[in-house]
Amino acid sequence: MIKKLVIFGVGLIGGSLALALRQAHYCQQIVGCSRNAEHLQKAVDLGVIDSFTLDPQDAVHDADMVLLAVPMGAMGKLLQQIKPVLPADAILTDAGSTKGSVVAEVEQVFGKDFTRFVPGHPIAGREKSGVEAAIPDLYIKRRVILTPLPHTDADALASVAAMWQVTGAVLEQMPVELHDQVLAATSHLPHVLAFSLVDTLLNLPMREDIFRYAAGGFRDFTRIASSDPVMWRDICLTNKTAIVDMISKLQADLSEFAALMEQQDGDALYERMSRAKQARDSYMAYLENGKPA
């Protein structure tokens, strides 16, 4: 049970958590805070939060749980604002897509031995964003990854895990660095690729023809290029090292594909594509067997 949950950034992610917790009567009070009174009023009207304030210091007063669900570029300033007034027992957690950068920002503001921060990353989303898109079922069977630090308080970790469990999510733990590498590979690289593919096509002389004749594969493949550029800018900036590393690995692999085409090496092309198809098919079978999506 949470007495006062404060959610900074009441959009799809924060709003869906609030709805799931309210449905389960898990919080006595949920307070929203951001810089946009209109959005926050809508969140109140939609029954997502109980009340709101535009003042971060006012928000965290008496809070026992504080969730940062703002764009990652906004976290540093927010941490500085709440630092002087955050109750000593309050638990701080976040929903950022990369963890190394948030951990560094919290350390910078709260010190290296701050024990009440539990870094978290709910892996869920919808094509729509904003509090209007929030739904209580968003996290059912979705993974929420927590990346506690060696000095994170066990009770703080347990409280954050318990909160997410209420939403129907599947909890996982891993080290910060592994999280950022795995996400760079499975999420950040595909997004950068989708943006880059569309960008590449936009720069071709026959771009008109290309967009006219694009087939279904292109549509699926570029779906994620319709994602929010603010969020993805921040992810690219904060998980730079892992993403750049993945880009260069992919470029090397693409060069090998191109070389096989140049050499007209059909057997090697077939072998690589078969291996990829097999891995992808196994992955889908694994998902369909009821494992978390």
Add this chain to the structure above:
Amino acid sequence: MIKKLVIFGVGLIGGSLALALRQAHYCQQIVGCSRNAEHLQKAVDLGVIDSFTLDPQDAVHDADMVLLAVPMGAMGKLLQQIKPVLPADAILTDAGSTKGSVVAEVEQVFGKDFTRFVPGHPIAGREKSGVEAAIPDLYIKRRVILTPLPHTDADALASVAAMWQVTGAVLEQMPVELHDQVLAATSHLPHVLAFSLVDTLLNLPMREDIFRYAAGGFRDFTRIASSDPVMWRDICLTNKTAIVDMISKLQADLSEFAALMEQQDGDALYERMSRAKQARDSYMAYLENGKPA
């Protein structure tokens, strides 16, 4: 109307055409030919074709329309086999995903002034393949691109166009080279990318974690890596020049993305991603306005 249509390769593509034409009573006779009697018998049992033969020369006897729907790597040999017996008035067409290589093979076998060949490419597919997956509706509102040569007979072109129109397809014409460039950009490159992305991930030390934690975007993005490796090997071999060119353009664009991350240039990243998102969203709106998918 077609008296005798011969389909080489009665799989998803050839079989769906046959079903649509039979439904419209557009052919007096549809004969299938391949090297697999069992598949062909299944096509007869499913009502896709009237009869079959394993002998290409026997198949084209008395034919007025001959469709090559075999993997592109099998076209050259087949052309040589049917060359001596193809009726002079028969129209030859194909369903290959690249056109330059088929045109070159037809020229090599039938000569540079052969007027009865109409290169074609139906842009349609399903996740399933084989004659069991054939459906009469496959081509409804789908594009079929014809790439006639300067010396192609007008009546041959009209006959092939009329045949595809019966299926509900939207007919388009473009030069061979433009077709291969446009398809390299919108279909071949995305497929190679999907194969290469999965291949890259398979080579990472944390591959187990990666496949465990892969999110929804990864699933959509790699769907086309489950495509048939034989078909894609052949496409890579036959449209090599255009695909390699697209790979190197994409690699250059990815390097620019990586450089912006290294430089922590959030504004430029945001601008590129926004532009890509906007183009992709416009493309989707265009599709949803009832234009061919």
